[in-house]
Amino acid sequence: MENPSNTASGARSAILHVAFCVDDRYVPRMGATIASIMANNAGAHFVFHVFVFSISDENRRRVAQLEQRFGVGTMIHVIDPEQFREFHHFIKSSYYSAATFTRLVVPKVLAGVADRVVYLDADILCVGNVDELRTLDLAGKVVAAVPDAPVTMARRTKALDMRSKLYFNAGMMLVDVAAWMAAGISEKAVEVLSSDREDLRFQDQDALNLALEDRTLFLDNKWNHIYGLVADLERDRRKLSLQGEAVFIHFAGSVKPWSLWTGHEATELFRTYHAMSPWGDLPLEAAPQNYKEMRMYSRFLFQRREFGNSLAWYWRYLAKKRSRARATG
Incomplete structure (x- = not known):
């Protein structure tokens, strides 16, 4: 240009x-x-x-x-x-x-x-x-x-x-x-x-x-x-609920709207704009990517009363964390 x-x-x-x-x-x-x-x-x-x-x-x-x-x-x-x-x-x-x-x-x-x-x-x-x-x-x-x-x-x-x-x-x-x-x-x-x-x-x-x-x-x-997805998900709120007018929604915090595994409505908004971009053919994150996300996902599932899935993801979190500790130790 x-x-x-x-x-x-x-x-x-x-x-x-x-x-x-x-x-x-x-x-x-x-x-x-x-x-x-x-x-x-x-x-x-x-x-x-x-x-x-x-x-x-x-x-x-x-x-x-x-x-x-x-x-x-x-x-x-x-x-x-x-x-x-x-x-x-x-x-x-x-x-x-x-x-x-x-x-x-x-x-x-x-x-x-x-x-x-x-x-x-x-x-x-x-x-x-x-x-x-x-x-x-x-x-x-x-x-x-x-x-x-x-x-x-x-x-x-x-x-x-x-x-x-x-x-x-x-x-x-x-x-x-x-x-x-x-x-x-x-x-x-x-x-x-x-x-x-x-x-x-x-x-x-x-x-x-x-x-x-x-x-x-x-x-x-x-x-x-500023919109914190963690605060929503820890209360099992999966609707995007803005407090007042917004031009820029800033998804600050450790959970982002491209994390499809959260099930939050914000992921659909992100997916819409992602599909419009030149990167639209690339997959978004269907599952937690690291041990911190695994632990959070376990908590979110517990709030949804999905206790079996919550426990399974907690065990995955522990295994991932131990593996990481061995690799860095």
């Missing part, structure tokens, strides 16, 4: 740039997110930026298919050590992997390409129109984001000693690229991460909240409607 940096500023503003930071395994999940955006925003102009450390030829080919299928632009940004050069000594001397810093390079890479960019986690589905984000007045702030769940916000602002008592979930951020660069947000976040603070539970999300305190415009929850 044509490099968006070659277009006039006015033309750039008509394009909504959306960025994902994923590993190769998550690229197909991202495909469903993109399909959901396009299904609910027909005729709108998007460029999707995929930030990866590596990507298979097959996934690269399917990303390219998004352009023909939906009439969008795509740009793959393979992150190499040079892009982390300014963070190298922090990465080398800290407990964090390079992946922790990935979101921090997005504005630098897109400077001159996009005036603003929407960052999205790949466990988000779009169920509404996003046009408002193209022209949303950021009121002089660097980013717009949504408050995290009330319990999380109270705990994190206390732990981090945040004077504003406001804490956002970084799964969705609308970023003013120039303002981010001018304020040195990446550098401020890296400084937090390199400080060896013991109160950083959520790593770069905590660091971004500290770096962006008083620089964040807080949006309605519809822009990052």
